[in-house]
Ligand code: NIG
């Protein structure tokens with residue numbers, strides 16, 4: 001067989017191009033009706049009307065996947081998660097329901113600190129098994145590429161353990177996994193009140209090892225009141241950039257600290273959360289082409305006001321959407337929930353949301369040239385929906401409408 005052809009689709013819908021879409025351009029999707037996609041060696045060869053493909057290719061030489069009456073879209077890129085951790089925080093969730101806040105729980109030694117204690121105690125095999133189960137579940141939602149952060153060790157050994165388990169998963173699991181070093185996720189108890197020394201320690205003893213062993217592509221920091229200041233975040237990220245890491249920031253999640261402005265100043269790849277980003281911060285992101293990664297499932301779980309997606313897009317920002325799946329603020333990798341919140345609560349259009357979760361997500365991982373759209377020359381990561389239009393992604397609220405998940409041209413998952 002020469003490859004695979006997905007044929008007779010009701011439509012193939014995709015953003016187009018090899019880089020992020022900014023502002024209004026996020027609405028521009030290509031839509032071909034009665035379409036087929038030809039795949040060879042895991043790469044897309046051709047996308048065209050079924051009749052045109054049939055006249056150009058001898059389809060008997062291809063494995064055929066029929067998509068009659070179905071919509072075909074790019075695989076989802078979840079560009080922000082903390083999926084690898086030990087233990088759970090169900091009791092904290094209950095406390096939040098009765099009025100405790102995320103930062104109060106963290107300050108009292110719970111929150112990230114609680115997951116750190118569990119993750120330090122969890123063996124590699126167990127972490128691997130937990131990670132694999134979670135990646136399998138994400139795949140069924142149509143997530144074909146996922147980013148994962150360290151940051152539940154906050155000491156050399158456990159940070160490296162998290163990253164090496166992710167490296168093993170990246171090798172073994174068909175889902176594409178991108179690793180981010182987030183040693184500056186919280187101040188570990190051993191360094192309480194000595195944030196500067198903790199940053200010194202990360203810079204001297206952890207970051208260079210992560211680089212040397214090729215364990216992460218990006219470096220991220222929780223830039224927040226009571227966690228790491230703007231100055232501390234800047235110091236860490238400048239050194240990370242020096243070493244060749246792409247930069248990410250958890251910015252303006254709980255307070256308006258100026259994290260978006262810092263992301264602009266550093267020309268980070270992306271700034272995430274942004275619930276309290278200022279007007280100047282939003283301008284700084286647009287001007288410096290920093291991707292604004294929005295995580296509405298977290299705002300929902302914390303019962304916080306949503307990020308100003310409309311004003312970001314209308315100001316010319318490139319918005320990406322991601323799950324932020326983690327054990328505390330958002331135990332969810334549900335794409336249907338994420339899309340419902342993006343469109344119903346943050347007022348994004350269905351077209352913008354699709355771009356945000358495909359091409360712009362890929363751009364937030366420096367992969368827009370290879371991933372995030374259905375075009376000749378891109379990797380064949382695509383989804384066949386149960387219905388004839390991408391609009392069902394939003395219209396069927398909270399329901400997974402993905403039927404087939406194809407990664408690098410291989411059919412990996414079929415949902416009933
Ligand atoms: O993106 N804000 C910091 N980090 C995560 C939550 C991590 C956790 O609570 O375990 C976030 O919300």
Ligand code: FE
Nearest residue numbers: 080082250324
């Ligand atoms: Fe996060």
